[in-house]
Amino acid sequence: MQSNKHHVLFLLLLLYGAFTASAQEDQIKSLPIVAFRDTIKAPLMPDPKLQDTLLKDTTKVDSLNGKKPLLLDKIKYKAKDYVKMSQKDQKIYLYNEAELYYQDTELKAGIIIMDYVKNEVYAGRLKDSLGNYTQLPFFKQGTNEVIPDSIRFNFDTQKAIIWNSRTEQQAGLGQLGSDAMKVYAEITKKENDSVYFLSEGKLTTSKDTVNPDYYIRVKKAKFVPQKKVIAGFSNLYIADVPTPVALPFAYFPLTVGRTAGVMMPTFGSDPDRGYFLQNGGYYVPINDYVDLTLTGDLYTNGSYGFRTQSVYSKRYKYRGNVNFRYENLVTSQKGFSDYSRSTIYNIQVSHAQDAKSNPNSRFQASVNLGSSSYYRNSLLQQNLPNTQVNNLSSSISYSKTFPEYPSVNLSLTATHNQNTNTGVVDVTLPTLQASMERIFPFAPREGIKKGIIQNVNFQYNLNARNSITTTEDDFLTGRMFDNTRFGARNTIPLSTNFKVAKHFSVSVGGSYEDVWAIETYERGYDSDTKSEVVTDTINGFDRYGTYNFSASIGTTLYGLVNFGEDKKIQAIRHVMRPSVSYGYTPSFDQYYDSYIGADDELELYSRFEGTLNGAPGLNKSSSMSFSLGNQFEAKVRDKDSTATKPKKISLLSNLNLSTGYNFEADSLKLSPLNLSGGTNILNNKMAINFGASLDPYAIDNNGTRINTFNVDNGGSLFRLTTARANLSYSLSSETFGKKKDEKKEDKKDEYDYVAASGGRDDDLFGRANDFNENRPEDERDKDSEDVENPVYGTKLPWDLRLAYAVNYSNSNRQNTIGSHSLMFSGNIQLSPRWKIGGSSGYDFKNKGFTLTQLRFERDLKSFRMNFNWTPFGTYKRWYFFIGIKSSILQDLKWENRSKRN
Numbered sequence: 001m002q003s004n005k006h007h008v009l010f011l012l013l014l015l016y017g018a019f020t021a022s023a024q025e026d027q028i029k030s031l032p033i034v035a036f037r038d039t040i041k042a043p044l045m046p047d048p049k050l051q052d053t054l055l056k057d058t059t060k061v062d063s064l065n066g067k068k069p070l071l072l073d074k075i076k077y078k079a080k081d082y083v084k085m086s087q088k089d090q091k092i093y094l095y096n097e098a099e100l101y102y103q104d105t106e107l108k109a110g111i112i113i114m115d116y117v118k119n120e121v122y123a124g125r126l127k128d129s130l131g132n133y134t135q136l137p138f139f140k141q142g143t144n145e146v147i148p149d150s151i152r153f154n155f156d157t158q159k160a161i162i163w164n165s166r167t168e169q170q171a172g173l174g175q176l177g178s179d180a181m182k183v184y185a186e187i188t189k190k191e192n193d194s195v196y197f198l199s200e201g202k203l204t205t206s207k208d209t210v211n212p213d214y215y216i217r218v219k220k221a222k223f224v225p226q227k228k229v230i231a232g233f234s235n236l237y238i239a240d241v242p243t244p245v246a247l248p249f250a251y252f253p254l255t256v257g258r259t260a261g262v263m264m265p266t267f268g269s270d271p272d273r274g275y276f277l278q279n280g281g282y283y284v285p286i287n288d289y290v291d292l293t294l295t296g297d298l299y300t301n302g303s304y305g306f307r308t309q310s311v312y313s314k315r316y317k318y319r320g321n322v323n324f325r326y327e328n329l330v331t332s333q334k335g336f337s338d339y340s341r342s343t344i345y346n347i348q349v350s351h352a353q354d355a356k357s358n359p360n361s362r363f364q365a366s367v368n369l370g371s372s373s374y375y376r377n378s379l380l381q382q383n384l385p386n387t388q389v390n391n392l393s394s395s396i397s398y399s400k401t402f403p404e405y406p407s408v409n410l411s412l413t414a415t416h417n418q419n420t421n422t423g424v425v426d427v428t429l430p431t432l433q434a435s436m437e438r439i440f441p442f443a444p445r446e447g448i449k450k451g452i453i454q455n456v457n458f459q460y461n462l463n464a465r466n467s468i469t470t471t472e473d474d475f476l477t478g479r480m481f482d483n484t485r486f487g488a489r490n491t492i493p494l495s496t497n498f499k500v501a502k503h504f505s506v507s508v509g510g511s512y513e514d515v516w517a518i519e520t521y522e523r524g525y526d527s528d529t530k531s532e533v534v535t536d537t538i539n540g541f542d543r544y545g546t547y548n549f550s551a552s553i554g555t556t557l558y559g560l561v562n563f564g565e566d567k568k569i570q571a572i573r574h575v576m577r578p579s580v581s582y583g584y585t586p587s588f589d590q591y592y593d594s595y596i597g598a599d600d601e602l603e604l605y606s607r608f609e610g611t612l613n614g615a616p617g618l619n620k621s622s623s624m625s626f627s628l629g630n631q632f633e634a635k636v637r638d639k640d641s642t643a644t645k646p647k648k649i650s651l652l653s654n655l656n657l658s659t660g661y662n663f664e665a666d667s668l669k670l671s672p673l674n675l676s677g678g679t680n681i682l683n684n685k686m687a688i689n690f691g692a693s694l695d696p697y698a699i700d701n702n703g704t705r706i707n708t709f710n711v712d713n714g715g716s717l718f719r720l721t722t723a724r725a726n727l728s729y730s731l732s733s734e735t736f737g738k739k740k741d742e743k744k745e746d747k748k749d750e751y752d753y754v755a756a757s758g759g760r761d762d763d764l765f766g767r768a769n770d771f772n773e774n775r776p777e778d779e780r781d782k783d784s785e786d787v788e789n790p791v792y793g794t795k796l797p798w799d800l801r802l803a804y805a806v807n808y809s810n811s812n813r814q815n816t817i818g819s820h821s822l823m824f825s826g827n828i829q830l831s832p833r834w835k836i837g838g839s840s841g842y843d844f845k846n847k848g849f850t851l852t853q854l855r856f857e858r859d860l861k862s863f864r865m866n867f868n869w870t871p872f873g874t875y876k877r878w879y880f881f882i883g884i885k886s887s888i889l890q891d892l893k894w895e896n897r898s899k900r901n
Contacts, residue, residue: 076101077112090117096126097135102155104142109151110135124150142193144225153190160190169226169254181205181254181888182212183223196223202237203229203252205886206862213861214238214884218250228253236892245892252888258285263295264891270379272331274300278379281307289314297379302330305379320351320365327378344377346370349394360401367394372420372472387875388851392418407437423472427480434462452508456496464488464516467612487612488516503555510549515616517542520607524595533597535610544591544608546616554579570635570646577629588616625660625671653679667707670696673718686729694718695811703812723808732799797829820844833859851875862886 077083079094086093091113094100098112100121110126123137139146139153139162149164165188169181182205185198198221206212218231229252236245253259265280281295289312296306305327313319325346332339349367375386394416402408413431418424438459443449465487470480495509522536559574592615597603606615632651660671676691697705698713710719807818825839835857841850851873858865864885869878883893 073103075114075116077114079112091115098123105153105155106140107137107151107153108135109137119155121153121155122151123153144193146188148188158190158192160188162188162190167225181229181252181886183229184215185221185223188223194224194227196225197221198223201231203231204862205884205888208861211240214863216250216889217242224254226254228255254888258283258291260284263293265297266893266895268896270299270897272301273303273379276300276303297327299330301333302328303379304328316354317357318351318353320349323348325370325374325378327374329377329379342373342377344371344374346374349396360403361399363398365394365396367396367416368392369394369416369418372418372423375420390420392416392420405437406439409433409435418472418475425470425472425475425480427468427470427475428465429468430466432462432464434460436460452496452498455498456494458492458494461491461493462488463491465612485612486518489613490514490516500553504553505555506551506553508551510547512545512547514543514545515608515613517608517611517613519611521610522593522607523603523605525597533595538607542607544588544616546585546588548583548585550581550583552579552581565637565646568637570637572651573633573635575631575633579627580624581627582624583621585617585621587618587620589618591616592618620664621662622664623660623662625658627656627658630655630657650679652677668697668705672696672721682729682731683735685731685735686727688725688727690723690725692723693721695721699812719810721809721811725804725806727802727804729802730800733795733797798827800824800826817845821850823850827855833861835859849873 077092077094077098077100079096079098081096082093084093084095085091094112094114096110098109100107100112100114107121107123109123111124113122114120115122123139125133125137126135128134133149137148137151139148139151139160145167146162147166148162151160151162151165153160163186165183165185167183169183181203183198184202184204186200188199189197191197198218201218201221201223202212202215203218204212204215206214215237216231217235217237218229219233221229221231223229229250231250231252232248234247234250236243253261261283263279263281263283265277267275267277269275276297276299278297279295280297281293284292284294286292291311293309293311294306295309296304298304305325307323307325309321309323311321323346325348327344329342329344330340347367347369349365351363351365353362353364355362369392372392375389395413396415397411397413399409399411402410411433413428413433415426415428415431417426436459438457440449440454440457442456443454449455467485467487468480469483474480474482491511491513493509493511495507497505497507500506518539518541520538520540520542522538524534524536526532526534554577557576557578559576560571561574562571563569591608592604592606594602594604604618606618608615630652631654634649634651635646636649638645638647655675655677657673657675659673662669662671673694673696674691675694676689678687678689680687695705696709696711696718698708698710698715698719700706711717801824803823804821806820809816809818821841821843823839823841825837827835827837829835835855837855837857838853840852842848843850849872852870854869854871856867856869860882862884863882865882867878867880870876878898879895880897881893881895883895884890
């Protein structure tokens with residue numbers, strides 16, 4: 001026992017030497033370190049039964065005793081085994097689950113020794129019967145928390161020395177949430193509340209606190225909690241193996257919130273454009289509601305690109321973003337035959353107003369415009385799926401409601417539609433729409449409206465447009481306004497409805513429309529040349545009015561066939577909704593003029609032909625139309641034996657038939673029979689939609705319809721002219737598994753900085769991944785979970801999506817398939833951290849595969865690895881990426897790609 005006491009005294013002398021040395025040197029390099037293998041062990045805590053007089057005689061040279069003892073608050077303490085106060089040593093000993101509280105300082109440990117003369121506290125671990133250390137100290141001051149092996153802290157100077165400290169700092173905040181940076185240090189010297197000096201530290205975002213899969217080793221560092229870490233020589237370690245990634249000094253921001261900073265670029269080479277820096281830039285948080293991201297690319301052959309993105313959001317008010325992308329593409333070098341230069345750009349704007357901010361006024365925008373070849377020629381990997389987009393569209397609108405009776409709705413809308421194949425651009429700048437609510441002049445102010453008179457109602461609608469048709473080259477230039485056309489429609493519909501024989505609903509009404517134009521066209525035969533028709537533009541306001549009458553009657557019929565409750569199919573219900581409508585429109589020949597043509601024949605024309613809304617009808621129309629809607633449902637016995645009611649399933653969601661008959665037509669009075677339908681089967685996993693057009697008339701040898709029924713011409717009752725079918729099917733491994741009580745939420749990817757992306761919401765055309773951006777917080781956390789590898793056997797999680805489309809045309813006996821393709825995409829979860837997927841399609845008409853993409857994803861806990869490969873086709877390429885998930889260290893990455901075709 002005596003030898004053990006001498007051993008403890010010897011260790012206390014070492015501890016005393018360590019603390020007195022720290023008073024002479026402020027630099028952390030002078031701290032004594034006792035190394036055992038690859039870790040630093042803290043000095044052992046003194047035995048609470050030991051009467052130590054050495055510490056009592058050396059208080060004058062202790063750097064942690066810089067001023068006279070003074071306690072500013074009460075000290076609260078407790079322990080599980082015992083609390084001992086020694087008047088001789090002037091210390092308080094707390095043993096086993098010890099706790100101490102003083103002002104904003106909280107300390108928990110296996111053993112705590114407090115010197116109430118020097119206002120110093122010592123805390124350390126306990127060793128259990130197996131020799132393992134337990135009850136590591138937990139030190140908290142304010143919001144800063146540290147978990148060390150042992151600690152020595154002075155309440156007066158607020159200084160401390162900490163051995164093997166572990167702390168966690170939240171850093172980064174925005175759309176992707178915050179990340180946690182773990183800071184480890186063998187020896188830490190706390191200067192004050194905001195400055196710590198570290199020796200032999202490790203920085204990591206790995207969730208494994210014992211054996212992190214990666215860390216950045218720093219020999220010396222200055223640590224400011226919740227702000228930054230400034231380090232000297234820093235070296236990246238992966239699985240405790242040093243890598244060539246090292247810097248002579250490093251800066252790690254730990255600020256919680258958005259802060260300005262540099263975005264590190266990606267290095268690489270392209271055979272056509274040389275070496276490049278891609279996606280480098282700067283991030284600027286302008287204020288609490290708006291930020292700005294500036295990124296760019298630079299190639300050694302002269303190509304470059306830059307992008308600006310601003311995301312703004314104000315809770316309960318609005319949110320949106322503005323993107324501008326520009327690329328200057330140079331191929332080869334000047335002087336070579338294959339040298340070329342082109343510029344492409346893309347503008348995307350998205351704005352959404354919260355409906356609660358102003359119920360009577362609303363502004364929203366969704367803009368996607370730019371070069372037609374932007375997605376196809378862009379050098380960015382994430383634009384690959386959008387290469388199949390053939391149309392860019394935009395809409396900006398403002399609406400205002402005046403709620404007073406009768407309420408009026410006003411809206412101004414600017415639209416843009418661009419065909420990326422033809423380069424034709426259609427713009428409305430703007431469209432004014434106004435509507436007044438429906439008014440019932442003969443109805444009582446309160447109660448139910450009854451009868452034909454009380455249901456009489458009318459309203460007013462205005463639609464005024466300024467339409468522009470131009471080309472991509474002239475778009476956004478003065479030449480785009482050369483083909484501007486203006487027109488307006490004023491419509492006043494009048495209608496009423498009533499019941500006949502209790503089961504038939506009858507509607508009767510009419511409509512008056514007044515059409516305005518600011519220029520018309522006058523035609524005449526050129527008497528001098530006698531070879532062409534001359535069209536003169538007449539500027540000035542002009543108008544015409546039209547009217548029509550309509551009536552309809554319809555009802556709903558139900559049919560039910562019962563097979564018995566002991567049958568699997570107990571009953572089938574058929575719902576039919578037949579309707580007959582009649583419409584009459586007179587001839588408006590008063591708006592038509594004539595001129596003598598080349599063959600001295602009288603030619604009729606309207607001065608409104610060629611205007612935005614066209615000319616009124618010349619031919620009188622008196623037609624009747626027929627429609628029949630069908631719906632089929634079944635009651636089947638539920639497989640669940642505990643169910644008390646049968647289950648309803650839809651056999652055919654809708655099956656619609658429609659045709660018409662024109663009494664005023666001189667021939668071909670009967671309209672084609674149109675058929676359409678759709679249903680969902682296999683527990684709504686498969687959606688089926690189909691349609692067809694059946695013509696009762698025959699055609700001649702030139703393919704022109706003739707006034708002879710096809711059956712009278714030796715054919716069938718109807719002639720199939722067009723047909724279409726679309727099928728979509730999705731299933732997964734969960735489809736064949738056990739049903740779960742909890743309904744799963746739709747896994748919709750919300751990581752979309754631009755609402756008007758122009759792409760698809762599925763991955764049938766590939767996935768638009770930008771690996772340089774972090775994924776949403778929920779997905780990142782899910783992938784970062786420390787899941788174990790189960791024995792999968794034959795149960796591999798997977799999902800599959802199929803889309804089939806076919807169009808048939810036979811209007812002129814061509815008997816051809818217009819389009820015929822199958823698209824598919826899917827993913828297989830080989831293990832909790834291995835996932836492969838792909839998307840492709842086959843064009844049966846052109847006999848070739850569509851855009852094909854193969855994806856390989858590997859979750860490496862703190863890292864993620866992705867490999868995308870397009871093995872053939874116009875966009876043949878591959879792309880590899882590996883990088884840290886955390887937004888704090890997202891610049892630690894490596895990527896490589898193949899040559900673009």
